[in-house]
Amino acid sequence: MKFFQNIAHLNKRFWVSLNPEQLPEEDLDWVRFQLSENEFAYWERLPLADQSHSFQVAKQTQSLIGGQEKSFIAAALLHDIGKLESGFGTFGRVFATVFCFFYPPTRMEKWQERDKGLRRRLVDYSNHPSIGAKLLNDLDSQQETIAWVLEHHSEKENWVTPKEIGEALSSADND
Ligand SMILES: [Fe+2]
Numbered sequence: 001m002k003f004f005q006n007i008a009h010l011n012k013r014f015w016v017s018l019n020p021e022q023l024p025e026e027d028l029d030w031v032r033f034q035l036s037e038n039e040f041a042y043w044e045r046l047p048l049a050d051q052s053h054s055f056q057v058a059k060q061t062q063s064l065i066g067g068q069e070k071s072f073i074a075a076a077l078l079h080d081i082g083k084l085e086s087g088f089g090t091f092g093r094v095f096a097t098v099f100c101f102f103y104p105p106t107r108m109e110k111w112q113e114r115d116k117g118l119r120r121r122l123v124d125y126s127n128h129p130s131i132g133a134k135l136l137n138d139l140d141s142q143q144e145t146i147a148w149v150l151e152h153h154s155e156k157e158n159w160v161t162p163k164e165i166g167e168a169l170s171s172a173d174n175d
């Protein structure tokens with residue numbers, strides 16, 4: 001079920017990402033306001049399609065939980081920041097998502113030692129939550145932000161993030 005949700009989500013994003021547009025200046029200012037200077041510097045390196053996706057997720061989250069919880073709005077903006085490491089573009093990402101779903105993670109583990117190549121990038125893609133969390137930890141992001149980045153693909157039962165906030169973040173992401 002989760003797989004089909006992912007595919008539907010990805011399919012919608014795929015068409016949008018073929019023709020990405022820079023967010024308008026006022027939206028960029030809003031993003032800058034939600035993030036620390038370091039976080040914004042990384043967010044700006046995301047491909048345009050990801051910038052606009054994360055902006056939508058953050059706005060939707062804000063409308064669900066209100067604006068006072070800035071650390072969770074930052075979590076919405078930065079949820080996939082770990083994908084920067086894998087460097088996949090639009091087509092690579094579709095391939096990586098399908099691949100990571102069908103290929104047993106235990107068999108991917110032995111690719112951890114590789115330092116470059118497609119297999120290294122696939123490992124990084126499938127590890128993007130922990131890579132993102134580590135990056136944000138180095139940037140001194142807030143604990144709530146780091147926690148959600150780490151667990152945004154985990155089962156609800158294992159969330160550290162309060163359930164109603166995690167549910168808002170996750171429904172905004174799959175919208
Ligand atoms: Fe993700």
Ligand SMILES: [Fe+2]
Pocket residue numbers: 053057079080173
């Ligand atoms: Fe997303």
